[in-house]
Amino acid sequence: MAEPRLTEQHYQTLAAFRFALREFLSFSETAAREAGLTPRQHQALLGIKNAQHTGGASIADLATFLVLHHNSTVELVDRLVRADYVTRESDTTDRRRVFLRLTEAGEARLASLSSIHLAELARIGPILKDLLARMTDAAGS
Numbered sequence: 001m002a003e004p005r006l007t008e009q010h011y012q013t014l015a016a017f018r019f020a021l022r023e024f025l026s027f028s029e030t031a032a033r034e035a036g037l038t039p040r041q042h043q044a045l046l047g048i049k050n051a052q053h054t055g056g057a058s059i060a061d062l063a064t065f066l067v068l069h070h071n072s073t074v075e076l077v078d079r080l081v082r083a084d085y086v087t088r089e090s091d092t093t094d095r096r097r098v099f100l101r102l103t104e105a106g107e108a109r110l111a112s113l114s115s116i117h118l119a120e121l122a123r124i125g126p127i128l129k130d131l132l133a134r135m136t137d138a139a140g141s
Helices: 008-034 039-054 059-066 070-082 104-140
Strands: 086-090 098-102
Touching (some): 008 039, 039 070, 039 098, 070 086, 098 104
């Protein structure tokens, strides 16, 4: 399959899409810090919450979700445990395995941040949708 001929429009669309993503990430990082979390702690809480519907997240699961090394993830979890946002619970079938759970404080902090993020996504969603449509159209040409 032949590669599409790149036009100025292609570059402008890609630049606008990357800019919109970066703006959202900047928004997210600022919101996390204002809530007293690092951006990585916020992402960890989100990953742990997301894994609760499948039985829970282990350190290895969280490391994969965060694209971190195991030892860095352990340090991150240690800080979240000290802050009373996360607990470690032993797997009842395999005592070597530990699952991470959000505490009430962790649930509350994540719910507050998630509400803010969903509102921001509702605001920028139409922009991202338009840019994605333009990129899809450009890829097909």
